[in-house]
Amino acid sequence: MSTTPLIHVVDDDDSLRTALLRLLGAAGFEVRGYASTGDFLLYPLPDRPGCLLLDVRMPGPSGLELQAALQRQGVALPVIFLTGYADVADSVRAMKAGAVDFLAKPVERAALFDAIQRALACDAVQRTARQEAEQLRARFASLTLRERAVFDRVITGKINKQIAEELGIAERTVKMQRAQFMVKLGVNSVAELGRLAERLRRLSD
Amino acid sequence: MSTTPLIHVVDDDDSLRTALLRLLGAAGFEVRGYASTGDFLLYPLPDRPGCLLLDVRMPGPSGLELQAALQRQGVALPVIFLTGYADVADSVRAMKAGAVDFLAKPVERAALFDAIQRALACDAVQRTARQEAEQLRARFASLTLRERAVFDRVITGKINKQIAEELGIAERTVKMQRAQFMVKLGVNSVAELGRLAERLRRLSD
């Protein structure tokens, strides 16, 4: 069920990165180290719980640029920054972009583990939310255009007769399509249908 | 309709505060200046759109402490920090606590107005969300215990007969209470009722 979290460490300082990997590994996490932004982006990201410990200043693309790139790609992996240079502008930019924390090197063990815990909690919430959204979208994607048209009108409270007239079809047909998408959506009552519709609407806006 | 936003400026530096007030006033905002955290907290906060420009280091309670106090009181006024001392720890703490931005003095006009614009947008979103939540809660608060019991079962798709048996009352009575809360909640169909129920559930968790 619960896979052990995978923690990615991106830092060009070999000795620090190795120390971090050892520390986190000893704490029971699965870990992967990368010496640069490019190394990290080289292979596709496995779809599993985790977070990213990211150095800010490195040869090549900076940690901030990596964070922005991940955002553009729609990757929601929580990021914890580690930096040796105290730069307020960097920290603010990172936090505005959604970083979980921004820690100064040398980082204290307690602060690091606290940040990781928050990052993993954040990731877990995001993952379940995304998963539920996917399931919901999938269910609605199986509806035909006609069924979807009837659905849209049912959830606004219209009665079959009105729907039939609006769509230029027989009331009997409305009943059929209605019954069909009730099965497809896995609901047994109009009330549940309305709740499902509201959950779908939340995803859109 | 749209009140001009009210911008609060808390800074112990009289000349800077005055300059900020003049600048923002000239830009069309309504402004109020405070020389300390205490001054700001002295009077109740008017309930209107706005944001808070807050210095970090001041004699007495710091800006960060004020931010924390506002959070504890449930005040959601967006905060933009201004600081003369570049301190990464402060900036991270402020941003983690939800600050809109954290700007170094001397602050550029463009950066300031950009931050203010984002803060006001954020405030507007929060205010409408809170207002809708209030209205929703108010509508549900008008339901009697019995009506609420029937409501809970209607939205799970139970039919009147089942509800009547569960609650130990006649089906006829269920119908009546059902009609009553439909009026109270201002909906015309079970589908809308379900959507309303889902919106209410969102507020709880």
Added chain:
DNA sequence: GTGACTATTGGACGAAGGGGCACTATTGTT
């Protein structure tokens, strides 16, 4: 006790939803 008020109930009728059965038209397949 009396009257006002609320909650609850019974019976009945029309409107609406749900679904079974059979027919038709269109489309794609062999």
Added chain:
DNA sequence: AACAATAGTGCCCCTTCGTCCAATAGTCAC
């Protein structure tokens, strides 16, 4: 050309819902 497969339809029956008219029982103030 013959043959499914599918969507749309008409007819009919049953259940459920919404509502009107009326009646009963409990509570509270005076």
